[in-house]
Amino acid sequence: MFTLRTVAQPDTLEAAYKLVTEKRNNTILGGCAYLRLGSQTIPVGVDLSKLGLQYITEHSSTIEIGAMTSLREVETHAAVKNCGAGLLSKAVANIVGVQFRNIATVGASVFMRYGFSDFLTALLALDAEVELVKGGRMSLIAFLDSPRTKDILTKVIIRKCNGHAAYQALRNSAADYPLLTVAVSRLDGKWRIAVGARPTRAKLAAQAAARLENAGQEITAAVTEEAARLAVSELPFGSNRRASAAYRQAVAETLIKRAIAEVAACK
Structure with missing residues (x-):
């Protein structure tokens, strides 16, 4: 405490x-x-509750989520469910429990770059952006690759797009933190594969996504296998008390294949 x-x-x-x-x-x-x-x-302790940062606002081409918005609000909001094939809602639906999701905020989930964050993995697959007081607006990828500094994240921006997405995660129990997370999307024709809880923060598998794009519209079982192997080889995996690197690699390949197959099956 x-x-x-x-x-x-x-x-x-x-x-x-x-x-x-x-x-x-x-x-x-x-x-x-x-x-x-x-x-x-x-x-x-700086309480941001008076700054009006608890909101989900839908615009013509984007959805903006304020930093003080709870993960439960993200899970249940109609506009979020309709964006990116409902990937964000799917990703946060199994985080610990409803009571926890009612208090855990979007800002902390993103700004702290938690390795176990289901939310961060899904955002990467959606090519999200963030806005900070000092840092301004930038892509989530640029934010995650930047040095840690004192700043305040004010909102997350998600671009509306057409396509399909799938989310996979492995947990020891339903209310546990994940041992591994995978989000795969094909939105506006572009593939993205994000893998988190490796146990470090989520990261995109760019080579694997490029392989899927080169395959065109027909994603065969052989292409899926190759993309999954590429993703596992290009991303680093580590060990901690929850799982070994070798175990995470094996699980990642299986979950990535499942997610790719789910997205490819959607027409």
Whole structure:
């Protein structure tokens, strides 16, 4: 459990950013779902609840999700379910439990770059963008590849597109964190394969996706096998107390094949 010395509730993003960057250990308070897993002393906890960041707004070509939006809201929102073949809703539906999803926020799930994040894996397959107070708007890939800095993520932007997507994950139990996550999409004709919980954060398998695109419309069993093997070979896998690297590699190949086959079967 963490300890808070002081809680601040700024009225503007500028004031919130100033508070967060004043001291190294000052921390943003979202739903605090993940903070509770650790033990630390926080000089100033910055509560963003007064900044109007809890929303899901549908535009003509995009859907914007505010940083303080809960994963449960993402799971159940009609516009999100209709975007990207409902990939985001599918991905978060099995995270721990409804009570947890009611407090876990979009901002923390993305900004902290958790390796076990189902949400992050799905966002990569949707080619999402993020917006930050200092960093501005950028692709999710660029954000994940950038150095960690003190900033505030304000929203996630998802582009509306046509196509299909599939999500696969392996858990020891229904309410457990995943041992591995896989999201595969073919949206506006472009394939994407994202693999997370390796145990590091999700990453795209670019070579494997290129193989699928080169195959055209007919994705045979042989092409699926080859793409899955390519994905496993181009992505690094590691070991921790939950699973070995070899086990994750074997599981990844199977889950990727299943996800590709599911997407390819949709016409």
